Structure formats: C-alpha cells, structure tokens
Amino acid sequence: MEQAKRRRGSTLEEAIVEAAWNELREAGYAKATMNGIARRAGTSKHVLYRRWKSQPELFLAALKRFAATVEVPDTGDVRDDLVALLGRIRQVFDLLPRDLISGLITDTQDDPALFEEMRAYVMGAGVHDITRVILRRAADRGQIEPGPPCARIVRLPIDLLRNEYLMSRGPLPAGTVTEIIDDVVMPLLRPAARR
Amino acid sequence: MEQAKRRRGSTLEEAIVEAAWNELREAGYAKATMNGIARRAGTSKHVLYRRWKSQPELFLAALKRFAATVEVPDTGDVRDDLVALLGRIRQVFDLLPRDLISGLITDTQDDPALFEEMRAYVMGAGVHDITRVILRRAADRGQIEPGPPCARIVRLPIDLLRNEYLMSRGPLPAGTVTEIIDDVVMPLLRPAARR
DNA sequence: ACGATAAGGAACCGTTGGGTCCTTATACGC
DNA sequence: GCGTATAAGGACCCAACGGTTCCTTATCGT
Numbered sequence: 001m002e003q004a005k006r007r008r009g010s011t012l013e014e015a016i017v018e019a020a021w022n023e024l025r026e027a028g029y030a031k032a033t034m035n036g037i038a039r040r041a042g043t044s045k046h047v048l049y050r051r052w053k054s055q056p057e058l059f060l061a062a063l064k065r066f067a068a069t070v071e072v073p074d075t076g077d078v079r080d081d082l083v084a085l086l087g088r089i090r091q092v093f094d095l096l097p098r099d100l101i102s103g104l105i106t107d108t109q110d111d112p113a114l115f116e117e118m119r120a121y122v123m124g125a126g127v128h129d130i131t132r133v134i135l136r137r138a139a140d141r142g143q144i145e146p147g148p149p150c151a152r153i154v155r156l157p158i159d160l161l162r163n164e165y166l167m168s169r170g171p172l173p174a175g176t177v178t179e180i181i182d183d184v185v186m187p188l189l190r191p192a193a194r195r
Numbered sequence: 196m197e198q199a200k201r202r203r204g205s206t207l208e209e210a211i212v213e214a215a216w217n218e219l220r221e222a223g224y225a226k227a228t229m230n231g232i233a234r235r236a237g238t239s240k241h242v243l244y245r246r247w248k249s250q251p252e253l254f255l256a257a258l259k260r261f262a263a264t265v266e267v268p269d270t271g272d273v274r275d276d277l278v279a280l281l282g283r284i285r286q287v288f289d290l291l292p293r294d295l296i297s298g299l300i301t302d303t304q305d306d307p308a309l310f311e312e313m314r315a316y317v318m319g320a321g322v323h324d325i326t327r328v329i330l331r332r333a334a335d336r337g338q339i340e341p342g343p344p345c346a347r348i349v350r351l352p353i354d355l356l357r358n359e360y361l362m363s364r365g366p367l368p369a370g371t372v373t374e375i376i377d378d379v380v381m382p383l384l385r386p387a388a389r390r
Numbered sequence: 391a392c393g394a395t396a397a398g399g400a401a402c403c404g405t406t407g408g409g410t411c412c413t414t415a416t417a418c419g420c
Numbered sequence: 421g422c423g424t425a426t427a428a429g430g431a432c433c434c435a436a437c438g439g440t441t442c443c444t445t446a447t448c449g450t
Contacts, residue, residue, distance in 0.1 A: 006428055030301060034407065044429055045408075050395055055407065099304045105297040105361060106225060115364055123362060152378035160351075163358040166300060167318060169310055183347035188383055201446050224394055229438065239399055240439075252440065 007043075013051060016041045020062035029059065029103035056107040060118050063100060068092045072130050078138035079186055086161050086177040093161075094171045102166060105106060127158050135189070144189040157185050202238075208246060213238045215257035224254065224298035251302040255313050258295060263287045267325050273333035274381055280325060281372040282358050288356075290368045298360060322353050330384070339384040352380050 007015060019041035023032045035054055038045045052058040070092070073084035101122060108115040131154050138144045160180045164172060200374070202210060214236035218227045231251055233240045247253040267280035296317060303310040326349050334341045355375045359367060 008416070008427070012428080016440080026254075028304070030304065033405085035405090042429090044340060044431085045432080046410090047428060049408070052324060075317060096297045102297045102300040106301055108226065108293045109223070109294045109364065112364065150378050152374055156379060163354050163361075166358075166361060169304065169307065179347055183345050184351060184383065186246050188379065203396070203447070207397080228436080230436090238397070241399080241441085242397060244439070245396080 005030065012041075012043065012047065014044065015030075016051070017058075017062050017065045020058050024059065024097045024100060025178055028097050032059070032097075034058075039059060040053060054111070054114075055115060056104055056111075059100070060108070060114065060121070061102060063096075063104070063118075064121055066095075067127060068095070070127060070130060072133050074137070076141075078134065078141075078143050078189060079181060081134040082131075082157055082181050083137070085127075086157055086180065088160060089127065089158065089175075090165075090172050090177055093165045098169065122162075124158070128154050131155075131157060133146040138189070146160060149189075153188060156188070157181065160184065199265055207214040207236075207242065208236065211238065211246070212253075212257050212260045215253050216261060219254065219257060219292045223292050224294040226274065227254070227292075229253075249306070249309075251299060251306075252309060254295070255299060255303070255309065255316070257290075258262060258299070259316055261290075265322060265325060267328050269332070271328065271336075273338050273384060274376060276333070277326075277376050277380060278372055280322075280329065281352055281375065282369075283373055284322065284353065284356060285360075285367050285369075288360045293364065299303060299338070317357075319353070323349050326350075326352060333384070344384075348383060351383070352376065 016037065019092060020032075020037045023037045023040055027033075027036065034045050034048055037058070038048055048058060052061060052065075068084070070088050073081045073088075075081050075084060104118050104122075105115075108118050135144065135149050135154070139146045161172075161177070164176050164180075215227075216234045218232045218235055222231065224227075229240050229243055232253070233243055243253060247256060265280070265283050268276045268283075269384065270276050270279060299313050299317075300310075303313050327343075330339065330344050330349070333339045352375060356367075356372070359371050359375075
C-alpha cells in the first residue's frame with residue numbers, strides 16, 4: 001500500500017509541483033492549502049518548506065511548470081495570425097485556475113523579487129517575441145507599415161486580452177479576441193486605412 | 196474614556212466602513228482583518244457580520260465609499276484631455292491600497308453577484324462616459340473622425356492603464372500615461388495620420 | 391414606561407500558514 | 421560493504437484568521 005521507496009531530490013520536487021498544480025486546479029487558488037498539497041504528494045509540509053519559502057512561491061513554481069507552448073501562427077495574413085495567437089492564449093487562460101493570476105498578484109506584493117518573477121512569467125516575453133515575428137512578416141509582405149513597431153504596440157494585443165481575463169469570471173467569450181483585433185489592433189497597424 | 200453613547204444604524208455603519216478603509220490603507224488587503232476593523236471602529240465582529248456577510252463584501256463597501264470624483268477635463272485638445280483624464284485616474288490608483296483590486300478579484304470569484312458589483316465599480320461606467328464626452332467634443336472640433344466611436348475604443352485608455360496598474364507594484368511612473376495616449380490611443384483616433 | 395431591537399463584548403470553533411522535533415530511509419564517501 | 425551526513429516522513433504545536441454563538445445592556449419606537 002505504502003510506497004516502498006522514499007523519493008528524493010528532483011523526483012520528489014517534481015511530484016510536489018505536480019501535486020500543487022492539481023490542488024490549484026481542483027480547489028482554486030483561494031482554497032488550495034499546503035497541507036492538501038503535501039497529502040496529495042504523499043509527503044509532509046516540512047519537505048515543502050525546505051524547497052519553497054512560502055505558499056505563493058510554490059504556487060508560482062507550479063504555474064511556471066505548466067509552461068504551455070504557443071507556436072507562431074503563419075496564415076499569410078496579419079489579422080488571421082493575430083487572431084490565431086490571441087485565440088491560443090485564450091485557450092491557455094482557460095486552463096488556468098480562475099483566481100491564480102490575481103491571487104499571485106495579491107500575495108506576492110510584499111516580496112519584490114517574487115513579484116518580479118511572477119510578472120516576468122505572466123507578461124511573457126515569449127509572447128511578445130511571437131507578436132514581433134508576426135508583425136515583421138506582415139511588414140515584409142507590405143501589409144503594414146515597415147520598420148519595427150514600438151513596444152506598446154507589440155504588447156497591445158496581449159495586454160488587452162489579459163485585462164479582459166483578469167476582469168472577468170468564467171471563460172472568455174470567443175468574440176473577445178476578434179473584437180480586440182478588429183476594433184483596436186488592426187486599425188492601428190494599417191498605415192493609412194479608414195477606421 | 197469610553198464613549199458614553201452607543202452608536203446605531205447608519206452612524207455606526209459609516210464608522211465601520213471608515214474603519215475598514217483605514218485598516219485597508221494601513222495594513223493592506225492581505226493583512227487587514229475583521230478583528231482589526233472592529234477594534235478600530237470600537238465595536239465587535241458581531242456588528243460587522245450583521246451588515247456584511249463576508250470580509251470581501253465589507254472591503255468592497257469600503258472601496259465604494261471611497262468614491263473619488265473625476266472631472267471632465269476640457270483643455271481644447273483631445274490628446275491633452277485624455278492625458279489629463281488618465282493622469283487623474285493614475286492619482287486615484289495611487290490612493291488605493293496596493294493589493295485591494297487584485298485581492299477583491301480573487302476573493303469575489305465564488306460569489307457571482309459580489310464579483311459583478313466589484314467589476315461594475317472598478318470598470319467604472321462613469322469614466323467611460325467622461326471619455327465619450329472628450330471624444331465627442333473632439334469630433335465636434337474636427338480633431339478626430341466624426342460619429343460615435345465603438346465601445347472598445349472608448350474603453351481602451353482606461354483598460355490599458357488599469358492593466359498597467361494591476362501588473363505592477365509601486366506607484367505608476369508618470370510616463371505611462373503619455374505613452375499609452377501617444378503610442379496607442381491617439382494614432383487610433385486620428386483619421387489618416389502617420390504613425 | 392415598556393418591549394423589541396440591536397450594540398458591546400467575550401468566548402468559541404475549525405482551519406490555515408508556518409515551524410519544531412524526532413524517527414527512519416537513502417545516497418555517497420570510504 | 422559500512423557508516424555517516426543528509427533529508428524524507430510524520431506527528432505535533434502555535435498564533436492568527438474568518439466566522440459564529442451567547443449573554444448582557446443600552447437605545448429607540450410606541
């Protein structure tokens with residue numbers, strides 16, 4: 001019944017992070033407990049606190065392990081690329097415990113280093129790179145103005161989607177993505193188009 | 196020493212909400228406690244729970260009481276109006292306990308009605324109205340394209356500022372406002388301008 | 391003047407994050 | 421193969437929290 005062997009090091013660590021993720025998924029951020037995670041991982045709190053110095057630190061580790069991969073869409077059209085990208089990110093959001101991000105923002109507030117780590121992950125430089133690739137390709141095709149776009153424009157689509165996500169409860173309606181792209185992002189990209 | 200009289204009804208209620216606000220300001224959302232608020236208001240938890248059925252509900256009441264007034268700027272120029280508006284909202288943000296909004300988002304997640312109340316207040320229809328007035332005036336002056344702008348555009352400035360606020364710690368740098376307006380909002384408003 | 395209402399105040403409950411202590415299994419240097 | 425440093429497992433403790441209950445006593449409406 002009991003596991004014959006005692007796990008150690010990275011094997012154990014991996015098991016704990018996975019247990020934390022499961023706890024977060026099933027209980028949500030607000031109700032997830034260290035005891036629950038320890039029980040789930042078949043270990044004790046002692047072992048948890050040896051590795052992570054606080055609860056939000058472990059939760060952030062669990063989030064980072066989740067590491068969803070987002071590919072660079074390449075449909076041949078800027079608009080469709082952006083819609084595909086945001087659509088994919090929307091899917092990723094839907095897999096997250098609903099209060100994880102806001103909970104981490106709240107609970108890392110008094111730990112600058114941890115907050116920065118969270119912010120870096122959530123604001124995801126990776127996604128910005130993807131957006132930049134999409135825009136560069138579009139510029140090469142002559143669909144948008146040439147030259148590298150300013151940082152704000154690159155961040156814009158993801159910032160708007162994240163804002164929508166944080167300020168809502170259930171899953172985001174699909175229309176949100178196309179609305180953001182068609183009403184805000186695309187009009188900004190087209191050099192001298194109407195509306 | 197002790198107050199001779201026993202407060203009741205709205206007098207007491209007002210005192211409690213104010214105590215809650217002070218507690219939030221001094222301790223922050225994460226560390227504010229019901230006991231602390233009761234002590235501060237010179238009453239007991241019993242009285243608190245008679246009026247608000249949970250902690251986040253009281254916190255939201257305290258936030259709503261805060262009710263900062265935002266006037267409609269009228270400088271004669273769209274850009275300056277928008278900069279003034281966002282600048283004012285930035286000031287309001289700076290008066291808020293740093294983790295209040297994210298904390299409320301997290302802790303109202305399992306109470307749909309309360310979440311909606313929070314969302315309605317934070318997304319503030321009032322600010323959208325102000326933006327609409329600014330844009331209409333600008334259209335009248337011929338500074339931007341005529342006709343009512345779509346809802347997304349109206350929300351855009353505030354959404355971007357709120358996103359910046361939620362995803363950061365200390366007070367927002369002043370440059371944030373002008374960046375949002377000049378890099379994103381204004382290029383969208385000018386009918387056929389460059390960049 | 392009196393009775394319903396509600397304030398003040400205390401004690402209580404279950405649970406949490408965090409920590410201590412002791413036993414015991416494991417990995418590694420010899 | 422053996423012994424020792426290391427760390428896992430697990431029980432227990434702690435202060436503090438949100439929320440609840442109960443009792444006493446002041447206030448208000450009638």
